[in-house]
Amino acid sequence: MLKIQDLCWSLESGEEILKNVSLEIPEGKLTVITGPNGGGKTSLAKLIAGLQKPDSGRLFLDGEDITDWDITKRSLGGIGYAFQQPVRFKGLTVRDLMELSAQKSLKDREICEILGKVGLCANEYLDRVIDSSLSGGEAKRIEIASVLAKKDAKMLVFDEPEAGIDLWSFSSLIDAFEKLKNTEKKSLLIISHQERILGISDHIAVIADGRVTKSGPRDEILGELLGEEKIERCPLGKDKEEN
């Protein structure tokens, strides 16, 4: 599906952020990239979506070299990307964003269905402007929904989707991720520290100090991580009934 080959990326200052990262993200699976803050996870996600260009190394999507594709071409090629920090617009509405992502007009009920996946009561939000009037959590959920609405998505990349999401919305989001993988057969790449997201993954890769330090099936890697106590055991990991 997505093959990352010897990817290197540095800041303008010369500081090396990613150092010969190689990884394969399998088709139809949920892969989680985790690791300490500042390790290069978000940088890798941005390189995959085309927001940054690598210094060296290649990226292949379904065998095709996409390294030189720009953001738009990667999106049209099937890569979706949810920003860690949601982007706000003066004037664009939730409906606008969903329709741009779907590349067609959507009926109210279709938008409601998408927003419902991230725990938003759609009727209240359809014509809301995506500006500073939205709370951080609302904006984050709309950001994720905009990627769920994406037309012809093959690989969806989410950068810390749990940030700013309340417990109930988070449970909806977990369901949405599982449905995307199991029913819609999408390939998911999620940057996360969150135990519950790690728990639904098929594969886990750990990036630290710009390198892939572990990579493999969930149970194998999760066992190692739990042993090292490097997972965030936040309340979001609990079931709704327990709270």
Place this chain on the structure above:
Amino acid sequence: MDKTTEELLGIVSDWSGKFNGAYNIRENGACAGRSSSENIKIESMEGKPGLEIYIKPGTKGETVYIPACVTKGGIDDLTYNNFHVGEGADVIIVAGCGVHTSDGHDVRHNGIHRFILEKGSKVLYKEKHIGTGAGQGAKRIDPVTEIEQGEDSYLEMDTIQIGGVDSTFRKTSGKLGKGAKLIIKERIMTDGEQTAKTDFAVELNGEDSGVDLVSRSVAKGNSYQEYHSKISGNARCTGHSECDAILADNGRVNAAPELYAGDLDAALIHEAAIGKIAGEQIIKLQTLGLTEEEAEKKIIEGFLRG
């Protein structure tokens, strides 16, 4: 009416071959059609070019259309329109303007509108301006709006300059009485060598009067815009003005907001932001499949619509 007038009417005033309600169509400085309704009387002004529009007290749910088009080069059209809105009336006024020249001569429309709102009346005023036509002739629209609002009256002005106007100077002044509310939403887009100047002066003279003035502008190409507003709070009142401008290419904007508090209980706020489109906004839309140009267009559309 000529074909160009009909096309411009369609753009600026939702003309579809007829108007549902009272109307006056001004074409190249003359009346091209007029109709009054039982509650809204339109009469020629005495001694000056223009109209007296009388809206009876208590009139509800009616729309009056006062569009003006200038479609021939060399015409400098000046008109005075007085809107007398009776007590308790609740109406919509549509007053778009289109100017067109393709023969190399300049064309100009200068509409001087005066609104007198009686106690408890409510008006939604919608105005679109556009310039069309090729050639060297300059297209100018210079509206002047004077507002007098009586007790507890409400006026919402929704104005937009879509494009194609080479030069505009928009001057708006208002005096608000007790409990009166004035909402102004102005949107202007300029491109090429166009210039736009806006000047607002609102006096909040009555207790609990309020104004909300929102200006959004986009300056592209080598265009230049000037914005000046003055809100004078002369009683217990609230005033808010917001000037947002997006710059593209070599566009320039000069914003000069002014607040005057002449009463201890005057609460006045101004917000202003000028800058290019945030790069992250363009990138976000690119991640949804839009090109950079499409993203910029969509962001500007939303900005001017909002």
